[in-house]
Amino acid sequence: MASNIGMMDSAYFVGRNEILTWINNCLQLNLSRIEEAASGAVQCQMIDVTYPGAVPMHKVNFDAKTEYDMIQNYKVLQDVFNKLKIEKHIEVNRLVKGRTLDNLEFLQWLKRYCDSVNGGIMNENYNPVERRCKGVKGGVVMKGCQKAAKSLQTHNIHSPGSCDPVEPRSKPGKNGVTSKGHSSGEIQALSKEITELKLSVDLLEKERDFYFAKLRDIEIFCQMPELEELPMAAAIKMILYAADAKESALAEAQEYIYQSKNTTNVEDEHEE
Numbered sequence: 001m002a003s004n005i006g007m008m009d010s011a012y013f014v015g016r017n018e019i020l021t022w023i024n025n026c027l028q029l030n031l032s033r034i035e036e037a038a039s040g041a042v043q044c045q046m047i048d049v050t051y052p053g054a055v056p057m058h059k060v061n062f063d064a065k066t067e068y069d070m071i072q073n074y075k076v077l078q079d080v081f082n083k084l085k086i087e088k089h090i091e092v093n094r095l096v097k098g099r100t101l102d103n104l105e106f107l108q109w110l111k112r113y114c115d116s117v118n119g120g121i122m123n124e125n126y127n128p129v130e131r132r133c134k135g136v137k138g139g140v141v142m143k144g145c146q147k148a149a150k151s152l153q154t155h156n157i158h159s160p161g162s163c164d165p166v167e168p169r170s171k172p173g174k175n176g177v178t179s180k181g182h183s184s185g186e187i188q189a190l191s192k193e194i195t196e197l198k199l200s201v202d203l204l205e206k207e208r209d210f211y212f213a214k215l216r217d218i219e220i221f222c223q224m225p226e227l228e229e230l231p232m233a234a235a236i237k238m239i240l241y242a243a244d245a246k247e248s249a250l251a252e253a254q255e256y257i258y259q260s261k262n263t264t265n266v267e268d269e270h271e272e
Contacts, residue, residue, distance in 0.1 A: 040073030
């Protein structure tokens, strides 16, 4: 099946919240950030969901922390791609560094591909937790099983309809009267506040996604063959790919441009 998806495909306009919801629902996990999927384990299991049994899950390390362990996961994924004739090259070096843009782009592609295969319908007979716990080494359950089970438990606690609701005990007031139903006015005020907060969050997410799309356009523009080797494009990518959020990469990018300019001037003088 063709796996090539153009840059302007609708897949790349899917937001990170939708991607995280898709992963958590399919794999019964509780990821809250795209970077948590940088190890490659999630990608391996999403292909296993799409092609049940195709991925040797005993080779997938859900507890991968080092680049070495992450690379091993991506090697497993690339081998499966080759066997399934999925024409997709995995940019491992970019993904294991946890860059949000790179990981989001890959997950967007993965969602588009998986949906095209299974029509967006989850295999009801697939048990993601059981598949994660299939691998056994020396009689010991693989790393990530207990962690996955804990994530699942957390996910179920916060998911509506995951269990029967337990009504909290009402605390007695000063006169021995319970505070349950104490003030409908307070409840209405709190409900209104929650609604306003949700609206604020929605607006912030839309604004964030808007600027993220702008940054993505800049990244794609800088990756054009005609511009990729230019100092300006390299400096812009320094800012985009800065790993430390506490420090601005602007000074480093400016210094790079300054040094490149000086080098060019020196070369021009030698030529003269």
